[in-house]
Amino acid sequence: MKKILLTCCLLAGVISYSQNPMQGGNVTGNAETNIQYLNTDTVIGAFAPEEKIVMNSYMNVNYSLGKFRAGVRFESYLPSTAGYPSFYTGSGIGYRYAQYAGDRVTVTAGNFYEQFGSGMILRAYEERALGLDNALDGASIKFRPVDGIEIKGLIGKQRVDFADGRLINSEGIVRGIDGSINLNELIPRLDTSDLRISIGGSLVSRYQSSTNDTIILPANVGSYGARIGIQYKNFYINGEYVIKDNDPNEHNGYIYNKGHGALINLGYSQKGLGILLTAKSIDNMSFRSDRTFEGNQAFINYLPATSNNHTYNLAGSLYPYATNLYGEVAYQLDVLYKIPKKSFIGGKYGTDLHLNLSVATDHVRHTSDLDFETNRISYVGKPFDMTDSLYNFDFNIHASRKLNKKWKASLHYFHFIYNNTVNKITDHEKFIKSEVVVGEVLYKINRKHSIRIEAQALFTEVDRGNWSTFLIEYTISPNWFFTIMDQYNYGNPDESLRLHYLLGSFGYTHNRSRFMFMYGKQRAGILCIGGVCRPVPATNGLTFTFTQSF
Amino acid sequence: MKNLFLLSIAIGIMGVFSFTGVNDGGVDKKMPSVTLTDMYGKTINSGDISNNGKPIIISFWATWCKPCRQELNTIAEEYDDLVEEYGIKLIAVSIDDERNKSKVKPVVDAAGWEYDIWLDTNSDLKRAMGVNYPPQTFIIDGDGNIVYSHVGFVPGDEQDLYDALLKLMEE
Structure with missing residues (x-):
């Protein structure tokens, strides 16, 4: 421990001295601290730990000098805040790297984040608010022999835990190589062409020794992907197809099926109009650096949810949808249109419309002519082979308009059908149909207020019945905000649970520093940020958050 | 060993204080150099940006981030003037991941934004610039130094940004 502290102090000292512009070094980074004082509230099911006060804290420090870069992240969980992975404990260094970034070559040693293609084959990333961090720890090299061609290679273990202040990596080793070619950059005379084409391919493999007595587990599991992107004037299409070799693991019940992932985007866009159609097919694609893991840890790849990322509290947190990891077929349509300004319908400033429709279903499992006893292949799945078993349906439409210099208003409607048997988030069995309406107004009192x-x-006839949320926010630019939110489950069939969840908060921002206090009750639900969802428990108490970027 | 320990703590503390002093306003900070792409897949090095010696606004945003889009919509109303009268350029850096990355182009086109758009899918630039959560907006001066930064957006914050730009143009 002393050694670590010693190194850190020296590092901090050295870094800040070299901050002197004469020497040309550059320090950037950020810090975040969350402290909670929790109360137990049995009615909403919030439980305070014995410590009463809990804290998560982080500081990232990056140092760069010319083409050299290095950085660390200090992390503290004393103990971790409500809803965070409780196995994160202690204080220490959770991320450190050194890097040389030349014109054609970038070499990184230590921890790094990376994405190949759409991420369906490999994505090491960090979503701090959700406690997700699957940084690789090893070495990576990126090489650009000529403009338009990039080759990436990496080998590393993956972060799976942070225990007693120490970074814990996966047992398995991840190896990957990825190549991409951008024809318009590669061939100079295509630089100004209306037709833009890029292609790419990836190969990712995991090694983990096999220790099972009853079945033979493959120690090396491979995954292969190819992708293409074409753009012609206002039209564009891009797609990726990924295959995973047989990967018997805890999550899939140790079956020897292959897996696949396909993602296609088809779009048209011009000034004032954007249309996008997305199609996705996934089967048996959960790929982890440790085959014994379940939950949110140790993912090598990323399977994006095919639906709108809703931010209004009732639309986003009660019945939110996440990709079914066993497999699904999903489609999504987005139409964005701006009714021109100074038109009869568009008004003086124009009106923004957005329509979004998404549907996800189960996929067909072909089981004829299979001999499960000999080869443990439980079914055969084909791309885009959908069933009529609905997982999720989401239709939503939004209109927003600036009325005049003082007023802005928007209206939103959502219709959800959520399959709670497949992705269970509440006690209700089967489908939950719900409708949400939202109205929002913004009034600018003067330049700052x-x-x-x-x-x-x-509105829903099942589960916990109807809800309402009322929020009022007063802001004073550029420093202050004050918010009161009341979420009220007025339609709960059980009268004793018709509760108000009242939450008050205020905060102060000064340039790149921000602090916030929040006091009240927060409902149990699902927190979704950046397309990943994680259950958050009911909490009752005081939360203090401080963020600083430097 | 104990002396060395104390000494290094002392160096550390002095260092931290000295850098908070030097760094006030972030004047000596250069735009970090990170490789990312634009909306058309073209490779970009963030360290190479230039705007004929005129300031550049860098704004981190995401399609799902309401205050981000509000900020970019607000600036869009004045953007013609900023470009034509002051030669200022805005680069909107999308941190959308694969779930929403393909929505960036329709969102930008439908809104009619004339900004340069970068895709920071792997969050490399976000990390290098110390951004915690979007929106966060920076001003880079004509020499590539970061001279202003503000976290979050509430109505009226755009005036703060314009004031900082005008101050910079007068210098």
Whole structure:
């Protein structure tokens, strides 16, 4: 421990001295601290730990000098805040790297984040608010022999835990190589062409020794992907197809099926109009650096949810959808249109419309002519082979308009059908149909003062019944904000659970520093940020958050 | 050993203080050099940006981030003037991941934004610039130094940004 502290102090000292512009070094980074004082509230099911006060804290420090870069992240969980992975404990260094970034070559040693293609084959990333961090720890090299060609290679173990202040990596080793060619950059005379083409391919493999007595487990599991992107004037299409070799693991019940992932985007866009159609097919594609893991840890790849990322509280947190890891077929349509300004319908400033429709279903499992006893292949799945078993349906439409210099308003409607048997998040069995309406107004009192009001209602005949949310926010630019939010489960069939979840908060921002206090009750639900969802428990208490970037 | 320990703590503390002093306002900070792409897949090195010696606004945003889009919509109303009268350029850096990355182009086109758009899918630039959560907006001066940064957006914050730009143009 002393050694670590010693190194850190020296590092901090050295780094800050070299901050002197004469020497040309550059220090950047950020810090975040979350402290909670928790109370137990049996009615909403919030439990305070014995410590009462809990804290998560991080600081990232990056140092660069010319083409050299290095950085560390200090992390503290004393103990971790409500809803965070409770196995994160202690204080220490959770991330450190050194890098040389030349014109054609970038070499990194230590921890790094990376994505191949769409990430369906490999994505090491960090989503701090959700406690997700699957950084690789090893070495990576990126090489650009000529403009338009990039080759990436990496070998590393993956972060799976942070225990007693120490970074814990996976047992398995991840190896990957990826190549991409951008024809318009590669061939100079195509640089100004209306037709733009890029292609790419990846190969990722995991090694983990096999220790099972009853079945023969493959120690090396490979995954292969190819992708293409074409753009012609206002039209574009891009797609990726990934195959995973047989990967018997805890999550899939040790079956020897292959897996696949396919993702296609087809779009048209011009000024004032954007249309996008997405198609996705996934089967048996959960790929982890440790075959015995379940939950959110140790993912090598990333399977994006095919639906809109809703941010209004009732639309986003009660019945949110996440990709079914066993497999699904999903489609999504987005249409964005701006009714021109100074038109009869568009008004003086124009009106923004957005329509989004998404549907996800189960996929067909072909089981004829299979001999499970001999080869442990439980079914055969084919791309885009959908069934009529619905996982999720989401239709939503949004209109927003600036009325005049003082007023802005928006209206939103959502219709959800959520399959709670497949992705269970509440006690209700089968489908939950719900409708949400939201109205929002913003009034600019003067140059610095504004007031914003949100009124939301969710209607459903099942589960916990109807909800309403009322939010009022007062802001003073560029420093202050004050918010009161009341979420009220007025339609709960059980009268004793018709509760108000009242949450008050205020914060202060000064340039790149920001702090916030929040006090009240927070409902149990699902927190979704950046397309990944994680359950958060009910909490009752005081939360203090401080963020600083430097 | 104990002396060495104390000494290094002392160096550390002095260092931290000295850098908070030097760094006030972040004047000596250069735009970090990170490789990412634009909306058309073209490779870009963030360290190479230039705008004929005129300031550049860098704004981190995401399609799902309401205050980000509000900020970019607000600046869009004045953007013609910023470009034509002051030669200022805005680069909107999308940190959307694969779930929403393909929505960036329709969102940008439908909104009619004339900004340069970068895709920071792997969050490399976000990390290098110390961004915690979007939106965060920076001003880079004509020499590539980061001279202003603000976290979050509430109505009126754009005036703060314009004031900082005008101050910079007068210098």
